[in-house]
Amino acid sequence: NFMLTQPHSVSESPGKTVTISCTRSSGTIASHYVQWFQQRPGSAPTTVIYEDNQRPSGVPDRFSGSIDSSSNSASLTISGLKNEDEADYYCHSSDGTNRVFGGGTTLTVL
Amino acid sequence: EVQLLESGGGLVQPGGSLRLSCAASGFTFSDYAMTWVRQAPGKGLEWVSTISASGFSAYYADSVKGRFTFSRDNFKNTVYLQMNSLRDEDTAVYYCARRELLDYWGQGTLVTVSS
Numbered sequence: 013n014f015m016l017t018q019p020h021s022v023s024e025s026p027g028k029t030v031t032i033s034c035t036r037s038s039g040t041i042a043s044h045y046v047q048w049f050q051q052r053p054g055s056a057p058t059t060v061i062y063e064d065n066q067r068p069s070g071v072p073d074r075f076s077g078s079i080d081s082s083s084n085s086a087s088l089t090i091s092g093l094k095n096e097d098e099a100d101y102y103c104h105s106s107d108g109t110n111r112v113f114g115g116g117t118t119l120t121v122l
Numbered sequence: 123e124v125q126l127l128e129s130g131g132g133l134v135q136p137g138g139s140l141r142l143s144c145a146a147s148g149f150t151f152s153d154y155a156m157t158w159v160r161q162a163p164g165k166g167l168e169w170v171s172t173i174s175a176s177g178f179s180a181y182y183a184d185s186v187k188g189r190f191t192f193s194r195d196n197f198k199n200t201v202y203l204q205m206n207s208l209r210d211e212d213t214a215v216y217y218c219a220r221r222e223l224l225d226y227w228g229q230g231t232l233v234t235v236s237s
Contacts (some may be wrong), residue, residue, distance in 0.1 A: 013184075047223055049167070056217060056227045057159075057167065069224065102167050104224065110180045111157070111169035111222065 014038045016103050016114035022118040026093050032117045034103030035085040046086040048077055048105040050097075056103065061088060066088075095121050124148040125224040126218050131231030134208055138235070142203040145220030146226055152176075152196040155222050157201050158219050159162075161230075168214075173201065197233035208235045 015037040024030040034046065048061035059068050061077035064086065075096075079086045086105075090097055098121045103114040130142040144156070156172040171192040173180040180192045191204040201218060215230040 027173075045223060049224070051167075056229050057224075058226050058227065059223075062223050062225055100166075104167075104169075106222065111172065111181075111184075113167040116166040119165060 013110050014107055016105060016112050018101075018103060018114040018117045019117040020115070022121065023122055024093055025117060025122050026095060028093050029089065029091040030093060030119065031090075032088045032101055032103075033085050034087070035083065036053050038087065039107050039116075040078070040081065041079050041084045041086055041105075044106045044108075045077060046077065048075075048086075048088045049104065050099045051102065060101075070101050074105045091093045093121050097121055124220065126220065126226060126228035128216065128218055128228045131216065131233045133234045135237050136209060136235055138208050139204070139206045140208065140233060141237065142205065142216055142218075142231060142233070143190040144201045144203075146199045146201070146220070149220070151199040154220050156194065156201045157219045157222060157224055157225075158192065158201075159217045159219055159224065160212075160233075161217070162211070162214045165214075166218075170202065170216070205233070208233075210235050 017035045049057040051057040052075045060075045065077040074091045077090045100116045102116045125147045127145045147168045157172045171182045173192045177194045189207045194201040213235045217230045220226040
């Protein structure tokens with residue numbers, strides 16, 4: 013089975029831009045879609061990015077996703093940070109029959 | 123509006139069984155695969171199982187294989203997770219989600235395995 017590795021935590025000031033990485037340990041990042049989920053304390057996760065770079069309706073365009081085959085990683089970028097973006101963020105992908113989550117990244121908006 | 127409503131959680135002793143349900147509405151249920159994800163207290167998300175739209179195929183995490191069974195009733199728009207031989211480490215909030223891509227999530231139901 014493969015793993016998805018995320019930084020444990022990131023922090024940035026309101027109005028700035030932050031990028032959270034998700035590195036795949038084996039297999040190619042482009043071979044299966046990557047999703048990103050936001051989870052605020054005490055709440056269920058919600059999808060902010062699906063299929064590498066697609067935003068569900070209702071998710072602001074401050075959220076964007078990308079993949080980089082050279083580093084075998086995916087990234088979630090949040091621009092124009094707001095206090096409400098403070099949450100845990102998880103990446104997710106598969107290799108056919110196994111589905112894997114990254115360990116999660118806590119975003120603190122200072 | 124897509125809605126997923128889990129039920130069936132509770133307190134169970136180690137070795138016991140529990141069946142979770144997830145009632146779906148707001149979409150053509152029989153067109154979509156469904157997934158269970160769990161989250162232990164203070165921990166990250168863990169994929170548990172995915173079932174195909176028809177219900178003919180289901181995939182399981184190694185941690186639950188042989189103990190959990192994922193099924194669905196496309197007439198009742200409901201999925202079920204039968205959990206047997208429960209262990210302390212199965213204590214978690216269990217979420218159902220639509221598709222393998224997990225585009226919509228329910229609010230979760232808490233399962234506590236403890237003597």
